[in-house]
Amino acid sequence: MAAATRIHPTAVVDPGARLGEGVEVGAFSLIGPEVEIGDGTRIGPHCSIQGPARIGRDNRFHGHAxxxxxxxxxxxxxxxxxxTIGDRNVVREFVTVNRGTGDGGGTTRIGDDNWLLAYVHVAHDCIVGSHCVFSNNATLAGHVEIGDHVILSGFAGIHQFCRIGMHAFVGMGAFVNGDVPPFVTVAQDGYGRPRGINSEGLKRRGFDAERLAAIKRAYRALYVSGAPLEEARAKLAELAAGSDDVRALLEFVETARRPLLR
Known part of the structure; x- marks a missing residue:
């Protein structure tokens, strides 16, 4: 335990835990054995962190996580x-994140610079990228994979083994039971259904008009044309020749583990 670490008198830290410099542990929090917490991370009151777990630098865990x-x-x-949790994540009140399972790869992983808002649940063996925002009560079942820059709106639910591609947006209350390709927006309609591309999010991240136009053409080929999936994939392959973004979308479609959300 580093000298600059600050532990509230009511907190319980197992002797087998390793805390970096500047770590703070709030009142009534519990840090279990085989937990490693990087420099500058702050643990709020009434939190529990069980191991084996490796948590990076400058994370912020609010109360009751x-x-x-x-x-x-x-x-x-x-x-x-x-x-495994990376750096600079914000984890709000009552968030739950479970470790992996022996049959599912053994590890749950969360990247860097994510916001997990109140009551979010990340189940066993999930893989979450970086720069994501999960709004209140968003829930991942087991074995879900989430790409970078994904937004899950409040009360969104993702079925086990589904994948959500990078820059996708899942609307409030949408239940997703298939793979969502990169850049796609999903809206609530019983189960979630594709509703165009995440144009606003992409613009905010610096995508120019040419890149957006290429992604829109790919979306039309996959969702608007009415073509069978094999024909749509062939069209995506043509479009991918001139666009790295479409190439990434095509690769996602070709490696689907569950049926594509269409």
């Missing part, structure tokens, strides 16, 4: 599984 708990999976038998 429950991080690194055992997976909510009946097949879990106490095998050694872990959680």
């Amino acid at each position: 429950a991080i690194g708990g055992e997976p909510q999976d009946k097949k879990f038998r106490g095998e050694r599984v872990d959680l």
Whole structure:
């Protein structure tokens, strides 16, 4: 434990935990064994962090976050599984993040610079990229993969084993039960349905008119043309010759593990 670490007198820190410089642990929080917390990370009151878990630098965990708990999976038998969280993430009140499972790869991973707002749940074996925003009550079932710059609106729910591609936007209350390609917007309609591309988000991230036009052509080929998936994939392959963004979208479609959300 670094000298500059500040632990509230009511907090409990296991001797097997490793805390970096400038780490703060708030009142009544619990840090379990085999937990590593990087420099400058702040743990609010009434939090629990269970290991094995590796947490990077300058993260902020607000009150009552429950991080690194055992997976909510009946097949879990106490095998050694872990959680990895990167740097500069904001984790708000009552967020739950579970460790992995032995049959699912053994690790739950969250990247850098994400915002997980109140009551978000990240289940076992999920892989979350960087620069994502999960709004209140957004929920990931097990084995979900989320790309960079994804936004999940409030009460969105993602079915197990689904993938959400980079720069996608999932609207409020949408239930997603298929793979969502990069750049696509999904809106609530019973189960979520594609509703165009995430134009505003892409513009804010510096996508110019040419890149947006290429992505829109790809979206029309995949969703508006009415073509069967194989024909749509062939059209995407043509469009991908002139666009790295379309090439990324095509690669996502070709590696789908679940049916594509169409």
